[in-house]
Amino acid sequence: MDEMNEMKPARKAAGKPLRPGSRARFLLCSDLDRTLIPNGLQPESPQARPLLRRLVKQAAVCLVYVTGRNQVLVEEAIEQYQLPWPDAVIGDVGTRIWSTLEGKWTEWHQWNQLITRHWPEDAPARIAAEVNRMRSIERQPDDRQTRFKQSYTCGLPDLDEHCARLRGCLLDCGLKVNIIGSIDEVTDQGLIDILPAAATKQSAIDMVMSAWGFHHWDTICAGDSGNDLPFLTSALQAVLVANATDEVRQSAVAMAEQQGQGANLYLARGGFWGMNGNYAAGVLEGMAHYLPHIRNMLK
Ligand SMILES: [Mg+2]
Structure with missing residues (x-):
């Protein structure tokens, strides 16, 4: 070869x-x-x-x-x-x-x-409404959003707190979600992905x-x-x-x-x-x- x-x-x-x-x-x-x-x-x-x-x-x-x-x-x-x-x-x-x-x-x-279970059509809108109430979280560009993934950025020191708070708020409003917090090592920002629980x-x-x-x-x-x-x-x-x-x-x-x-x-x-x-x-x-x-x- x-x-x-x-x-x-x-x-x-x-x-x-x-x-x-x-x-x-x-x-x-x-x-x-x-x-x-x-x-x-x-x-x-x-x-x-x-x-x-x-x-x-x-x-x-x-x-x-x-x-x-x-x-x-x-x-x-x-x-x-x-x-x-x-x-x-x-x-x-x-x-x-x-x-x-x-x-x-x-x-x-x-x-x-399979993952649509517990993830209603209006889940992205309901997530956006909850996130809008929180300070210092920015929505990622549209090409990073899908029907099953809502993605945000935040300051690195706030990442864990924001993830925990979102988990609680979304559960309270009846949405079962999987929230993934990660670090963008290039920009040194926190990344938050909100996905269906499954x-x-x-x-x-x-x-x-x-x-x-x-x-x-x-x-x-x-x-x-x-x-x-x-x-x-x-x-x-x-x-x-x-x-x-x-x-x-x-x-x-x-x-x-x-x-x-x-x-x-x-x-x-x-x-x-x-x-x-x-x-x-x-x-x-x-x-x-x-x-x-x-x-x-x-x-
Ligand atoms: Mg990797």
Whole structure:
């Protein structure tokens, strides 16, 4: 394979994940920003993404991106960072699932139906009315809003307080929601995503696993930040990349232990094939920890 071809995100053959009975296949569900995308402060090992692309080209590997990005931003990331083309994308913070076989995005409407429960048509308007009563919260641009995701920004020191207050207000007005607070490391702002209660990255991963016949032992998930902790500390085999902050690492270990899942959390530390464990190198290191046979697939 020449380097130019290797650099192109390859669009995989249709139907690839639907191979029940193949013992060798496995599912990788990975966050994008600062997990596969090297857009943090730490350096990336140069061979990490080429190795990941080589691995994902193999028929046994099914790849799902799990991200806060929408379709446009996922496509931009794939292009800009030469990421492998996935089989599916869980986007908009878990509120949408698409199959992406051969570059064609097909939305999973069964997921929309599932998360619509307890999320009435007027939920976005009711959320806006509650948020308008609070100071120092700004609505994000329209292209960041969807029927199932209402997104705001606030000052970082207010983030936890705003999330807690919104949870209470919205529950009081009869809306069951999932509120995700996160940090925009570029602007140093707080980000608040308000979603249907049933729409979590974890439950979306469960849906993909069940639809495509994967189990806990042939699924690996990877992430870097506080938002990823629910699925990183679940019963899934999980990898926390080495570029995660110490705070996230400590929380991940504590949460996993608390839930009896300590053995299912791998902390990438570097050293795998001379790489530093950050970003894609950490994901590969974790995959090799759970599935030693992938070392042969990388050669
Ligand atoms: Mg991330």
